[in-house]
Amino acid sequence: MNTQRKSKKADRQVKINQDLLAAVQIPLPWQQNQWHLLVQAHIQNNLPHALLLLGPMGLGKKLFAQAFTQYLLCEQSSQQQHFCGSCTSCRLLQAGHHPNVMMVTATHADMIQVDEIRSLTEFMQRSAYLPGYRIVLIHPAQNMNLASANALLKSLEEPSENVLLILIADEIGRLPLTILSRCIKVNFSSPEPNQAVNWLGERMQFARQEIEVALKQSAGAPFAAVHWLQGSFPELRQQFMRHLLSVDTNKDVTGIEKWLQISTEQLLSLWQQVVLDLLTIVQVKPVTALINSDFNSELVLFSQKCKLSALWQFHDLLNVAVAQIKSGVPVNIRLLLEKCFIEWRRVVIEV
Ligand SMILES: [Zn+2]
Numbered sequence: 634m635n636t637q638r639k640s641k642k643a644d645r646q647v648k649i650n651q652d653l654l655a656a657v658q659i660p661l662p663w664q665q666n667q668w669h670l671l672v673q674a675h676i677q678n679n680l681p682h683a684l685l686l687l688g689p690m691g692l693g694k695k696l697f698a699q700a701f702t703q704y705l706l707c708e709q710s711s712q713q714q715h716f717c718g719s720c721t722s723c724r725l726l727q728a729g730h731h732p733n734v735m736m737v738t739a740t741h742a743d744m745i746q747v748d749e750i751r752s753l754t755e756f757m758q759r760s761a762y763l764p765g766y767r768i769v770l771i772h773p774a775q776n777m778n779l780a781s782a783n784a785l786l787k788s789l790e791e792p793s794e795n796v797l798l799i800l801i802a803d804e805i806g807r808l809p810l811t812i813l814s815r816c817i818k819v820n821f822s823s824p825e826p827n828q829a830v831n832w833l834g835e836r837m838q839f840a841r842q843e844i845e846v847a848l849k850q851s852a853g854a855p856f857a858a859v860h861w862l863q864g865s866f867p868e869l870r871q872q873f874m875r876h877l878l879s880v881d882t883n884k885d886v887t888g889i890e891k892w893l894q895i896s897t898e899q900l901l902s903l904w905q906q907v908v909l910d911l912l913t914i915v916q917v918k919p920v921t922a923l924i925n926s927d928f929n930s931e932l933v934l935f936s937q938k939c940k941l942s943a944l945w946q947f948h949d950l951l952n953v954a955v956a957q958i959k960s961g962v963p964v965n966i967r968l969l970l971e972k973c974f975i976e977w978r979r980v981v982i983e984v
Pocket residue numbers: 706707708709710716717718719720721722723
C-alpha cells in the first residue's frame with residue numbers, strides 16, 4: 634500500500650514540473666511592476682550597470698533575471714516590451730549558449746568562490762562576441778564569501794561599457810555594504826494570497842486547501858510552496874499536528890525519535906504556528922484565517938482545553954528555543970525537544 638501511495642505521489646510530481654515549465658510566463662503576475670520599471674529604464678537609456686533583485690526565496694527572481702536578460706538581447710525587443718523567442722539571440726539563450734551571457738550560480742548551501750567571480754570579471758573585460766549588452770548574473774548573491782565580494786567590487790566601481798551585472802539575493806543582511814551601495818535595488822514581494830492560490834491552483838493537481846496551507850508554510854512564496862508540497866514534510870506535518878493535538882489523551886511520550894527526522898528549525902516553526910493559531914482562537918473570536926486551516930476544527934476543540942497563561946508561557950519558551958537554534962551555538966536537540974514536549978503537556982488543563 635505504501636509503494637502504491639509513493640508511486641502516485643511521484644506521478645503527481647512529474648505532472649507538476651511539466652505543467653509549471655510549460656505554463657510559466659515571465660514576468661509572473663506578481664512581477665509586472667518590476668518588469669515595466671526595468672523595461673522603461675532600458676527604453677529611456679537609464680538602465681544602471683548593476684541591479685540587485687531582492688526578495689524572499691521562492692518568488693521566481695532568477696526566472697525574472699533570465700527573462701530580462703533575454704529581453705535585453707532580443708533582436709526584436711525594441712519594438713515591444715518582451716522578447717520574441719524566435720530570433721537568433723533568443724534561440725541562443727534558450728539553448729544556454731549565448732556568448733554575451735555568463736552566470737554563476739550555487740545551491741543555497743554552497744558558497745560562490747573567488748575563482749568563479751574572477752572568471753566573471755575577465756568575461757566582462759573581454760570585447761563582446763555579438764552586439765549589445767554583455768550580461769552577468771550571480772545567484773544567490775548572498776553566497777559570495779568575502780574574497781568573492783571583494784573580487785567583484787572592482788567591476789562595480791569601474792564598470793565596463795555595455796555591461797550589466799544582475800545580482801539575485803534572498804537575504805540582504807548577508808551582503809556586504811560595499812556591494813549593496815553600488816547596486817540599484819529592485820524589490821520583490823510575495824503575491825496577494827488569493828492571487829498565489831489561484832495561480833498555483835491552475836497549474837497543480839493539489840486541492841485548494843493543500844495549496845493554501847503550503848503557501849502559509851512558505852511565507853506566501855509560490856515556488857517555495859511548490860517545493861514544500863513536493864517534499865515529505867506535508868505528511869510528517871500532519872502526523873506531528875495530530876501528535877500535538879492529542880497530547881491530553883496520548884500517553885505515549887516515546888515519540889521524539891520520529892520528530893528528530895525533521896529539521897529542528899522547521900519543527901519549531903510549525904509548533905510556533907500551532908501556538909499562534911490557538912492564541913488566535915482563544916483571543917480573537919470568531920476565528921478568521923488560521924495558518925493551519927486544514928486543522929481548523931481540531932484546533933478549535935483543542936483550544937477549549939488550553940490554559941491561556943500556559944499557552945503564552947509556551948509561546949515564549951518556543952521563541953527562546955528558536956533563538957538558540959538560530960544562534961549557531963551547539964544545542965542538544967534531543968534535550969531541547971524533550972523539554973518542549975514536557976512543557977506542552979502543561980498547556981492543557983488537567984481534568
Ligand atoms: Zn528575440
